[in-house]
Amino acid sequence: MTTLAALATPSPRSACARSGGPSYCDACKVRPLAVCAALEAGELHELDAIVHQGRVAAKETFIHQGEDATSVFSVVEGTVRLYKLLSDGRRQIVGFAMPGDFLGLALHNRYGFSADAVDAVALCKFDRAEFDRLVSAKPHFLRRLHEFATHELVIAQEQMTLIGRRSAEERIAAFLLMMRDRWARISGASVTVQLPMQRLDIADYLGLTIETVSRTLTRLARDRVILIVPEAVRILDEGRLAQLARS
Amino acid sequence: MTTLAALATPSPRSACARSGGPSYCDACKVRPLAVCAALEAGELHELDAIVHQGRVAAKETFIHQGEDATSVFSVVEGTVRLYKLLSDGRRQIVGFAMPGDFLGLALHNRYGFSADAVDAVALCKFDRAEFDRLVSAKPHFLRRLHEFATHELVIAQEQMTLIGRRSAEERIAAFLLMMRDRWARISGASVTVQLPMQRLDIADYLGLTIETVSRTLTRLARDRVILIVPEAVRILDEGRLAQLARS
DNA sequence: CGCGGCCTTGAGAAATGTCAACTTACGTGG
DNA sequence: CCACGTAAGTTGACATTTCTCAAGGCCGCG
Numbered sequence: 309m310t311t312l313a314a315l316a317t318p319s320p321r322s323a324c325a326r327s328g329g330p331s332y333c334d335a336c337k338v339r340p341l342a343v344c345a346a347l348e349a350g351e352l353h354e355l356d357a358i359v360h361q362g363r364v365a366a367k368e369t370f371i372h373q374g375e376d377a378t379s380v381f382s383v384v385e386g387t388v389r390l391y392k393l394l395s396d397g398r399r400q401i402v403g404f405a406m407p408g409d410f411l412g413l414a415l416h417n418r419y420g421f422s423a424d425a426v427d428a429v430a431l432c433k434f435d436r437a438e439f440d441r442l443v444s445a446k447p448h449f450l451r452r453l454h455e456f457a458t459h460e461l462v463i464a465q466e467q468m469t470l471i472g473r474r475s476a477e478e479r480i481a482a483f484l485l486m487m488r489d490r491w492a493r494i495s496g497a498s499v500t501v502q503l504p505m506q507r508l509d510i511a512d513y514l515g516l517t518i519e520t521v522s523r524t525l526t527r528l529a530r531d532r533v534i535l536i537v538p539e540a541v542r543i544l545d546e547g548r549l550a551q552l553a554r555s
Numbered sequence: 556m557t558t559l560a561a562l563a564t565p566s567p568r569s570a571c572a573r574s575g576g577p578s579y580c581d582a583c584k585v586r587p588l589a590v591c592a593a594l595e596a597g598e599l600h601e602l603d604a605i606v607h608q609g610r611v612a613a614k615e616t617f618i619h620q621g622e623d624a625t626s627v628f629s630v631v632e633g634t635v636r637l638y639k640l641l642s643d644g645r646r647q648i649v650g651f652a653m654p655g656d657f658l659g660l661a662l663h664n665r666y667g668f669s670a671d672a673v674d675a676v677a678l679c680k681f682d683r684a685e686f687d688r689l690v691s692a693k694p695h696f697l698r699r700l701h702e703f704a705t706h707e708l709v710i711a712q713e714q715m716t717l718i719g720r721r722s723a724e725e726r727i728a729a730f731l732l733m734m735r736d737r738w739a740r741i742s743g744a745s746v747t748v749q750l751p752m753q754r755l756d757i758a759d760y761l762g763l764t765i766e767t768v769s770r771t772l773t774r775l776a777r778d779r780v781i782l783i784v785p786e787a788v789r790i791l792d793e794g795r796l797a798q799l800a801r802s
Numbered sequence: 803c804g805c806g807g808c809c810t811t812g813a814g815a816a817a818t819g820t821c822a823a824c825t826t827a828c829g830t831g832g
Numbered sequence: 833c834c835a836c837g838t839a840a841g842t843t844g845a846c847a848t849t850t851c852t853c854a855a856g857g858c859c860g861c862g
Binding site: 506507508518519522523525526 | 840842
């Protein structure tokens with residue numbers, strides 16, 4: 309139910325998404341994408357020594373906005389939604405974290421957002437203090453973390469522009485292309501864009517309502533720009549979609 | 556007209572906002588707020604050796620979205636607006652930079668936004684390569700930069716929530732309180748909130764139109780929550796304003 | 803004094819939100 | 833294996849906020 313309890317597999321000192329065999333981060337499938345890529349083979353065991361591998365079931369919350377930020381995470385598998393809640397229940401999803409993404413940048417040691425697993429998620433969890441110690445000892449690791457933060461900031465600024473200045477159709481088109489590109493980095497290009505999150509999540513990410521998302525997707529499908537399939541969307545007319553997103 | 560030309564005062568190796576006397580960063584009025592605070596007295600001369608002090612007149616653009624990110628900046632005086640332009644002229648202001656703020660976080664060495672001076676701006680400019688060299692040599696400086704980036708990210712996420720999920724009135728109220736708090740850090744608390752930017756800037760920051768901003772401010776003034784004065788707003792009923800912002 | 807930039811105000815339009823009904827898919831238990 | 837219940841998604845009718853367009857006011861500056 310809470311952060312730690314949600315991380316079912318206890319296995320401390322286990323590997324970062326190891327695929328059997330000796331438990332070391334060097335077997336990790338997402339390492340090239342993750343922050344860990346900054347560490348060389350010889351340094352990996354230091355990370356290995358403090359990592360806790362975990363799984364979070366779909367819909368479980370493992371970061372609670374406002375709580376003490378005692379851990380940081382690296383997503384190995386699945387999709388995570390990061391969001392802020394207003395007192396009256398309105399929600400803004402500030403990002404989706406996917407394999408390779410780093411979670412836990414926090415100010416004043418408090419989480420600024422909550423995080424749920426969208427589908428089944430596997431992640432590497434680190435105690436913040438231990439992680440910090442490692443980061444302090446390795447400037448190139450800190451540099452990579454800083455690159456990740458900078459990247460996040462750039463994405464956030466683009467998201468502001470999307471939400472603040474673009475129409476519903478433009479937002480949806482841009483969202484689909486963004487998801488396609490993100491999956492492409494992780495698992496290769498495809499015209500089928502996996503959408504593990506539900507309509508409500510898309511709505512709350514784009515600053516729209518679920519009905520507007522549904523109607524807009526339906527319209528794009530009617531116009532043969534996309535094909536809606538369960539858990540995904542197939543892009544039929546990439547040029548048109550890109551045009552809608554730029555506009 | 557362009558980045559470098561706009562930085563009128565040539566004076567290389569001058570101080571970061573020095574107030575007369577020997578030209579060194581240790582006379583800088585905003586140093587405690589700026590990234591430079593991470594450097595100790597003994598290290599300051601290294602920064603001093605690569606800083607170029609500059610001034611940018613109101614409305615001049617000194618960072619152009621998409622161009623090579625050859626410099627980074629620290630704002631000393633005045634207000635800067637950072638924005639993204641869409642091809643059809645729509646604009647989203649992604650932030651206002653004020654004294655102590657750091658500018659120039661960039662991905663792939665391209666600026667992701669443009670930046671203009673809102674009023675007369677004084678800033679410290681650094682060649683990115685030289686700055687990077689200094690950062691690489693001083694992990695505690697990198698750490699401070701990372702803290703700044705993290706802070707920016709937190710702000711950006713709040714801004715997303717503001718734009719994506721709050722009404723015009725809530726946005727305006729939150730904006731006024733944010734500006735008040737930012738000025739408080741720089742120059743002390745006051746019920747008079749300086750607003751150096753024009754209505755159009757506020758609108759483009761909050762994802763609204765200038766008319767909606769104007770109407771909303773007028774309404775708040777009519778309800779005696781604020782008093783509108785030239786270049787500023789006086790907060791009359793802080794409780795009410797905070798309530799509107801939270802809601 | 804008159805012009806131009808900025809701001810305000812009003813009237814009507816448009817995009818998106820709200821509310822409600824209905825469909826579809828899926829898992830559970832009879 | 834079917835019936836039911838529930839969660840997610842879609843669609844329609846209508847409401848509301850915000851935008852758009854247009855006019856007018858204020859004020860500093862030439």
